[in-house]
Amino acid sequence: RKEVEQDPGPFNVPEGATVAFNCTYSNSASQSFFWYRQDCRKEPKLLMSVYSSGNEDGRFTAQLNRASQYISLLIRDSKLSDSATYLCVVPGTASKLTFGTGTRLQVTL
């Protein structure tokens, strides 16, 4: 099993739709997680952290399921500007990050 696995997509959704991505991880000792957003030919940018209790920021909600070892990202009321690749990130020791390969989202009119 890969350390971090994501469905590469693309997820094609209309504006206003709700879309969810999952990410599975193999290291059961991992305590914190992140979702990053990466636009085409740009650097990754931190979208949100994922805590045991979940995390919500506006239209974005991140959840953690430790028993099944996956994290999820829910985007409500999708905007054209949400089109990007979403990277699941699992920190290891000494703040080393393990990245998933990303899930591509395309929001259309």
Next chain:
Amino acid sequence: NAGVTQTPKFQVLKTGQSMTLQCAQDMNHEYMSWYRQDPGMGLRLIHYSVGAGITDQGEVPNGYNVSRSTTEDFPLRLLSAAPSQTSVYFCASSYSNGDGYTFGSGTRLTVV
């Protein structure tokens, strides 16, 4: 506050040449890392540092050297460039373990 600054943005090297990718941050972050990003493989850790004078290898360190003489700077040296090192390189920094990283805008390197 410039964040994480990487130079150059683009570079073409011939096989066997050496060069240094520069990375500087002005946020007083202790943790700094270098990643490379290749299509279909995600970002992979090359080297990292948890503070000035301390560096360690990541997942794909071969062919690269780093040093961390100051908190601000973390240069990545390619010793003898190979076509397999054609990639996009990102430098990133973080305040502490468990915090998210801030990334530089990347260096697109082509080795011919």
